[in-house]
Amino acid sequence: xxxxxxxxxxxxxxxxxxxxxxxxxxxxxxxxxxxxxxxxxxxxxxxxxxxxxxxxxxxxxxxxxxxxxxxxxxxxxxxxxxxxxxxxxxxxxxxxxxxxxxxxxxxxxxxxxxxxxxxxxxxxxxxxxxxxxxxxxxxxxxxxxxxxxxxxxxxxxxxxxxxxxxxxxxxxxxxxxxxxxxxxxxxxxxxxxxxxxxxxxxxxxxxxxxxxxxxxxxxxxxxxxxxxxxxxxxxxxxxxxxxxxxxxxxxxxxxxxxxxxxxxxxxxxxxxxxxxxxxxxxxxxxxxxxxxxxxxxxxxxxxxxxxxxxxxxxxxxxxxxxxxxxxxxxxxxxxxxxxxxxxxxxxxxxxxxxxxxxxxxxxxxxxxxxxxxxxxxxxxxxxxxxxxxxxxxxxxxxxxx
Amino acid sequence: xxxxxxxxxxxxxxxxxxxxxxxxxxxxxxxxxxxxxxxxxxxxxxxxxxxxxxxxxxxxxxxxxxxxxxxxxxxxxxxxxxxxxxxxxxxxxxxxxxxxxxxxxxxxxxxxxxxxxxxxxxxxxxxxxxxxxxxxxxxxxxxxxxxxxxxxxxxxxxxxxxxxxxxxxxxxxxxxxxxxxxxxxxxxxxxxxxxxxxxxxxxxxxxxxxxxxxxxxxxxxxxxxxxxxxxxxxxxxxxxxxxxxxxxxxxxxxxxxxxxxxxxxxxxxxxxxxxxxxxxxxxxxxxxxxxxxx
Numbered sequence: 232x233x234x235x236x237x238x239x240x241x242x243x244x245x246x247x248x249x250x251x252x253x254x255x256x257x258x259x260x261x262x263x264x265x266x267x268x269x270x271x272x273x274x275x276x277x278x279x280x281x282x283x284x285x286x287x288x289x290x291x292x293x294x295x296x297x298x299x300x301x302x303x304x305x306x307x308x309x310x311x312x313x314x315x316x317x318x319x320x321x322x323x324x325x326x327x328x329x330x331x332x333x334x335x336x337x338x339x340x341x342x343x344x345x346x347x348x349x350x351x352x353x354x355x356x357x358x359x360x361x362x363x364x365x366x367x368x369x370x371x372x373x374x375x376x377x378x379x380x381x382x383x384x385x386x387x388x389x390x391x392x393x394x395x396x397x398x399x400x401x402x403x404x405x406x407x408x409x410x411x412x413x414x415x416x417x418x419x420x421x422x423x424x425x426x427x428x429x430x431x432x433x434x435x436x437x438x439x440x441x442x443x444x445x446x447x448x449x450x451x452x453x454x455x456x457x458x459x460x461x462x463x464x465x466x467x468x469x470x471x472x473x474x475x476x477x478x479x480x481x482x483x484x485x486x487x488x489x490x491x492x493x494x495x496x497x498x499x500x501x502x503x504x505x506x507x508x509x510x511x512x513x514x515x516x517x518x519x520x521x522x523x524x525x526x527x528x529x530x531x532x533x534x535x536x537x538x539x540x541x542x543x544x545x546x547x548x549x550x551x552x553x554x555x556x557x558x559x560x561x562x563x564x565x566x567x568x569x570x571x572x573x574x575x576x577x578x579x580x581x582x583x584x585x586x587x588x589x590x591x592x593x594x595x596x597x598x599x600x601x602x603x604x605x606x607x608x609x610x611x612x613x614x615x616x617x618x619x620x621x622x623x624x625x626x627x628x629x630x631x632x
Numbered sequence: 633x634x635x636x637x638x639x640x641x642x643x644x645x646x647x648x649x650x651x652x653x654x655x656x657x658x659x660x661x662x663x664x665x666x667x668x669x670x671x672x673x674x675x676x677x678x679x680x681x682x683x684x685x686x687x688x689x690x691x692x693x694x695x696x697x698x699x700x701x702x703x704x705x706x707x708x709x710x711x712x713x714x715x716x717x718x719x720x721x722x723x724x725x726x727x728x729x730x731x732x733x734x735x736x737x738x739x740x741x742x743x744x745x746x747x748x749x750x751x752x753x754x755x756x757x758x759x760x761x762x763x764x765x766x767x768x769x770x771x772x773x774x775x776x777x778x779x780x781x782x783x784x785x786x787x788x789x790x791x792x793x794x795x796x797x798x799x800x801x802x803x804x805x806x807x808x809x810x811x812x813x814x815x816x817x818x819x820x821x822x823x824x825x826x827x828x829x830x831x832x833x834x835x836x837x838x839x840x841x842x843x844x845x846x847x848x849x850x851x852x853x854x855x856x857x858x859x860x861x862x863x864x865x866x867x868x869x870x871x872x873x874x875x876x877x878x879x880x881x882x883x884x885x886x887x888x889x890x891x892x893x894x895x896x897x898x899x900x901x902x903x904x905x906x907x908x909x910x911x912x913x914x915x916x917x918x919x920x921x922x923x924x925x926x
Binding site for chain 2 (some may be wrong): 269270274439441445446473475
């Protein structure tokens with residue numbers, strides 16, 4: 232085989248692997264970007280649905296702000312931090328990007344936060360959970376909008392310990408998100424008088440969880456802390472039931488989305504405790520949004536998809552109030568804003584970038600309790616924002632204690 | 633309790649069992665790849681996608697046509713195998729005369745298209761396939777609780793693997809297939825329809841992938857990505873066993889499942905790379921693979 236043929240082959244391979252192409256925006260436009268997992272394990276949690284939510288928000292806002300057209304760029308980061316960061320940089324340099332919505336994956340969002348600081352462009356993180364985004368990795372331009380590892384742990388772990396789940400063993404996704412989630416849960420367990428027995432770090436996207444589950448069972452702990460997400464969460468819960476592990480250990484979903492519950496089915500997921508930043512069936516406002524969304528996507532929105540709508544609205548309102556897209560002035564408006572919409576009541580963005588709002592501890596209904604399609608959760612507890620997200624830690628340099 | 637290297641024997645036996653279950657999937661998938669490579673010289677990157685298609689075919693059959701698990705075990709591989717035949721007839725056969733790299737690129741493209749379509753129709757969260765009632769529940773082996781379904785996977789896979797090995801290495805049909813690989817034009821001169829043999833071989837290899845997909849459906853969530861995460865491991869298994877060696881694919885599939893199982897206990901973080909480390913070692917020490925002929 233000669234070199235040119237090989238090169239041709241490689242080039243073809245690259246062409247097929249390239250993600251969706253962004254549409255070029257005019258110079259005068261207000262440009263919003265969305266970098267997310269559009270094809271991998273987290274694609275249902277935000278993905279195309281998140282894109283649709285952002286479009287709905289832009290349309291509801293009227294399509295223009297300050298007399299300028301609002302345009303949207305979208306790309307797939309394929310769960311690779313280098314792709315997310317370089318695409319963000321490219322849009323900042325060449326496409327006049329004004330604000331970026333960060334989709335799933337903490338690793339990618341931590342990398343993108345560094346670009347946000349360097350390029351001075353607001354990054355509103357929706358799908359990533361790692362609370363380091365507003366602590367060690369915080370920037371003056373990061374907003375963490377929907378949930379973080381601290382609030383998830385404060386919800387699920389505290390509730391489980393209070394209900395008798397005193398000893399914990401974790402199945403932890405082996406990257407930034409999993410370890411941060413495990414650490415946050417461990418702290419909450421100890422603070423509430425429980426005990427952490429051990430953990431096993433599982434590579435992301437493992438094809439089989441049974442071996443790790445037997446290790447968890449062998450530990451003698453009575454709670455199985457699932458510090459993972461997406462397909463890994465679903466597969467580990469499915470195997471735990473198959474191997475009879477749930478007879479001796481109570482599973483705790485440290486991060487589960489309604490999409491996961493939908494794919495597992497209530498027969499498998501019933502009784503599970505989880506924490507969510509939003510649920511479609513909370514009140515008339517949430518149901519009204521969900522109805523419009525369902526008509527487009529044929530699924531109920533996840534907390535990320537609802538959050539993407541709200542975040543876009545909040546940003547556009549801040550631009551309108553500031554009378555400019557200048558990042559520092561918009562950030563100042565964002566940190567002054569009161570967020571009252573279908574997503575949050577009395578929400579606000581504090582100095583370290585956390586959007587403080589109510590979080591909900593939920594229990595998954597049994598098949599008998601579920602009365603209509605997607606009727607999956609009952610509210611166990613509503614945590615107010617301060618309780619859920621805790622105080623400012625002081626780890627973020629721009630937000631002293 | 634007796635211990636080996638500080639690990640209780642019961643735990644070792646349990647992990648051995650689980651390793652065999654995973655190895656059974658590796659063996660079935662690498663077997664299909666080895667058949668397709670050994671008899672056709674095609675590096676079939678679409679194998680994982682057809683494995684996922686097998687799962688989805690079983691799932692759709694169950695949801696919409698009332699096809700139960702046992703019927704699905706036969707019908708899904710048949711349907712997906714026919715699709716494989718269509719791919720071979722329409723696309724792949726044009727590439728036999730040029731470098732094998734083009735076959736690899738074509739099948740890689742097919743894989744992307746299949747996975748993209750599945751994602752478009754079913755989303756990425758996946759769906760659950762229930763364990764058939766006859767195999768629900770678990771048996772207590774003394775050292776572990778083994779779900780009956782997993783035991784069935786080991787039995788089914790080993791049966792299928794060794795039947796395939798027997799068919800190719802020990803029967804007249806198998807001899808003809810191997811002859812077609814050695815010298816197709818000569819065999820054709822004897823009046824054997826070689827292109828038809830190629831088509832059936834590809835269809836058969838794809839059906840094996842789909843069968844593995846049906847077997848996997850009740851164990852893991854059925855998602856469009858289920859194949860792509862597995863296929864690279866399976867390629868490593870084939871390289872370790874020796875490209876094109878049927879027996880090599882089966883033995884290294886089962887063996888690597890077990891080794892991976894132990895890694896999950898000793899050093900879990902490395903469990904997704906241990907297969908590649910072994911592949912590198914094999915390539916250095918025995919480039920043709922453990923069962924390959926130089």
